[in-house]
Structure formats: C-alpha cells, structure tokens
Amino acid sequence: MFRTTTSSVLASSTRMLRQPLMAPSTSATSFMARYKNAAAASATTRMFSISTANNNKSPSTTTPRHPRVLVTGSLGQLGSGLVKELRRMYGNDNVVASDIRKASDEFMATGPFVYADVMNYSMLERIVVDWRIDWVVHYSALLSAVAEKNPTLALSVNINGFQNMLELAKVHRLRLYSPSTIGAFGPSTPKDNTPDLTIMRPNTIYGITKLHNELMGEYYREKFGVDFRSARYPGILSADTAPGGGTTDYAVDIFHHAIRHGHYDCFLSKDTRLPMMYLSDCIKGTVEHLTYPTPLPQTVYNLAAVSFTPEELANEIKKHLPNFTISYPDPARPDFRQAIADSWPGSLDDSKARKDFGWKEEYGLENMVKLMLDKIQAQVNAEKKAVHSDDPSTATMAA
Numbered sequence: 001m002f003r004t005t006t007s008s009v010l011a012s013s014t015r016m017l018r019q020p021l022m023a024p025s026t027s028a029t030s031f032m033a034r035y036k037n038a039a040a041a042s043a044t045t046r047m048f049s050i051s052t053a054n055n056n057k058s059p060s061t062t063t064p065r066h067p068r069v070l071v072t073g074s075l076g077q078l079g080s081g082l083v084k085e086l087r088r089m090y091g092n093d094n095v096v097a098s099d100i101r102k103a104s105d106e107f108m109a110t111g112p113f114v115y116a117d118v119m120n121y122s123m124l125e126r127i128v129v130d131w132r133i134d135w136v137v138h139y140s141a142l143l144s145a146v147a148e149k150n151p152t153l154a155l156s157v158n159i160n161g162f163q164n165m166l167e168l169a170k171v172h173r174l175r176l177y178s179p180s181t182i183g184a185f186g187p188s189t190p191k192d193n194t195p196d197l198t199i200m201r202p203n204t205i206y207g208i209t210k211l212h213n214e215l216m217g218e219y220y221r222e223k224f225g226v227d228f229r230s231a232r233y234p235g236i237l238s239a240d241t242a243p244g245g246g247t248t249d250y251a252v253d254i255f256h257h258a259i260r261h262g263h264y265d266c267f268l269s270k271d272t273r274l275p276m277m278y279l280s281d282c283i284k285g286t287v288e289h290l291t292y293p294t295p296l297p298q299t300v301y302n303l304a305a306v307s308f309t310p311e312e313l314a315n316e317i318k319k320h321l322p323n324f325t326i327s328y329p330d331p332a333r334p335d336f337r338q339a340i341a342d343s344w345p346g347s348l349d350d351s352k353a354r355k356d357f358g359w360k361e362e363y364g365l366e367n368m369v370k371l372m373l374d375k376i377q378a379q380v381n382a383e384k385k386a387v388h389s390d391d392p393s394t395a396t397m398a399a
C-alpha cells in the first residue's frame, strides 16, 4: 500500500507554498498550456538544463545535463533492453536499474543496480532521493497469465506499486513513464483497428489494474501536473530475454521450440489474432515517447506494429524451417489463456502516436521472424559449443 511519509508531506507542502496547486482541469490542452513554458525551457530530447546557484552575484547559469533515470522491474523481458539503450544515450551512471531479483554478473557490470520492491514507498523514495532521479520508467508488474493465477498479488504489485511511483512523481516532480497494454481493453471493445478512445471494460485482473493505472495517471496529470506518459503495448517478441508470463508468450516460445524440437504445442487456437511488436521497436517507441520534449496531447497512446494469428506465424516460420509442425488445443478444452486472448483486440489504431511523436515500427512479420530465428539459432549454437568445451573428453581430445 502506498504511504504518505513525513518527507513527502514536507516536500509537497513546501512546494505548495512556493507554487500554488493548480485548479483541476479536464482537457489535455489545459495541461499543455500550463506546462508549455516550463517544458520548453527545461526538456530536450537528450539533455535538460539545471539552474546553478547564484551565490556570488554573478548571473545565474544553466548547465545542460542528462536526466537521471530509474527503471523498475529492469530484469524483466523489456527492462534490460531499455536500460541498455538509456545507458547508451545518457551514460551508465545516469540510469539506475532495479528489481527484486538478483542480476547477472554481466548486467551488474553495465551500471548501477539496486534492490527496489515497488510495494515499499520509503525504499523507492530513498532511491529517488539518493540518486537524485528525474525520470522513472516503471516496468514492475505481473503479466496477464501470472496475474490471473494470483489476483491478490497482482492487485498489490500492479496497483499499489504503481500508486507508490505516481505519488513519488508528484512529490519529487518526476517524469513517469509506465506502460499499459492491449489487456486494458475488454470483450466489448471493438476488435479491429481499435482506437485510443473506446469502450474499455477489461475482464482480467491484469487489464483492470492497467486501466486503473491509466486513469490514475491521467488524474495526477490533470490535478497535480505530474508528467505521466503511457503507451498500450501489444505483445512483445524478443530473442534475448524470456517473456514474463503473459498470454502473448506463445509468440516467443514458438521460436525456441521450432529450432530445438521442430514442433510446438500452441496454447492458443490457430485463428487467435493479436497485435504484436519486436522488442527493439518497443524500446524505440518508448524512448521516443519518454524523451519527447513537451507534453503530448494525450496521456495514453496505442502503440502497434503488426497483427497475426498463431497459424500465420507458424506459416512464416515454415518458410525457413519447412519441417516445423504445430498443434493447437482441443476446442472443447481450451487453455485458460484463450479466454484472455479472446477478450483483447486483434489490431490497434495507433495513428495518434504516429502523428504526435513520430512513432514508426521497423519490424513486420517477415523480417521479425527471420531475426528471431537467426538469433535463437545463434544461441543454440553457442550453447552446444559451450557444452563441448566443458566436456572433459572433448578437452582431452582437443589437447
């Protein structure tokens, strides 16, 4: 549960004395008008300025510096790639990675990593203060399938964890990027080319928590001026990092099984169409959105790249691996994830993201499938090589 600490009360009351709380307004335009000047003066895509204290009566100066970014849930499917990209842009020490799991030696070598349980407000606040954080990318969450198995924990991590971050963003004037998902839509949402603004009645615990967060973020943006940004990601495909327990995980698992075993038992029906995206596109879109210099007209945007069914994906894989086979569940006994997938859109209209911050994907079905197969094949080859070099008989033979 998020808590209001002494320091947060002090920080917010001091700010209220300096800067009266703005009257709530209902339109994005009013938010933009209020923040236009401040944002234009302070934020650029790569650097922003900090004021230098004017102790010696010399004219005050501003020093451009990179933002310091905290990424929560950074060891998940999406986090490590984003951390890598942000560190490339801003320098290793300006990006603090965090999670509740142990990081690999390789990851630890790339920059700061701290333990951060998003359900613990004081722990998060300490990190924000100690590291003088400016922006947060909040990736900690339980995904759809895991959440459906453990709704109580999903409510805590997805709602309370997010609320902690949102409150910290208000108190410490942070920019907060926290993704939503196609799971925030529901069975009554129009299925094809689903727009940003439409019927949203999700019936999964994951979707309910994510829609709640969209609305809370929008509320904090309007009421308290928090620079909250969010995009509804589709299912993300990646070869280097494993998916964390979602309904779209089949679209990653299928490649590993195709290469290692030549066969995949799919848990979704062959005609389940879902929006998907390759990881590097997701990172690109996230960075473009996160770094956009001025507040955008919408708080939450659909982000899309490609839509396909398991059968269409399997057919594309077969073009490279002609002997690959796939089987689907008995329609009379569907997997529990089928109902989740059936409640989501088949394709998204992301024209607003394309127009407002220039979003454009690089990967469609064909080049994504080729890249996934190449990368996973390379991993399998490397594993085989490692097994052989560890094998004492191989070592003796080599000697």
Ligand SMILES: NC(=O)c1ccc[n+]([C@@H]2O[C@H](COP(=O)([O-])OP(=O)(O)OC[C@H]3O[C@@H](n4cnc5c(N)ncnc54)[C@H](O)[C@@H]3O)[C@@H](O)[C@H]2O)c1
Pocket: 072, 073, 074, 075, 076, 077, 078, 079, 099, 100, 101, 116, 117, 118, 119, 138, 139, 140, 141, 142, 143, 157, 161, 179, 180, 181, 182, 232, 233, 234, 235, 236, 237, 242, 243, 244, 245, 246, 248
């Ligand atoms: N991967 C996708 O296909 C996809 C699609 C749409 C939206 N998203 C969203 O993107 C974000 C990142 O997703 P992901 O795929 O990397 O998820 P993931 O499950 O792979 O990673 C989530 C991370 O959160 C961490 N975590 C769990 N409980 C925590 C806690 N109490 N405190 C701190 N960290 C905790 C986990 O250890 C894990 O490393 C999530 O918000 C997710 O809803 C992902």
Ligand SMILES: C[C@@H](O)[C@H](N)C(=O)O
Pocket: 143, 144, 145, 180, 181, 182, 183, 206, 233, 234, 235, 236, 245, 246, 247, 248, 249
């Ligand atoms: C779509 C998404 O949010 C995630 N990949 C899930 O299936 O849960």
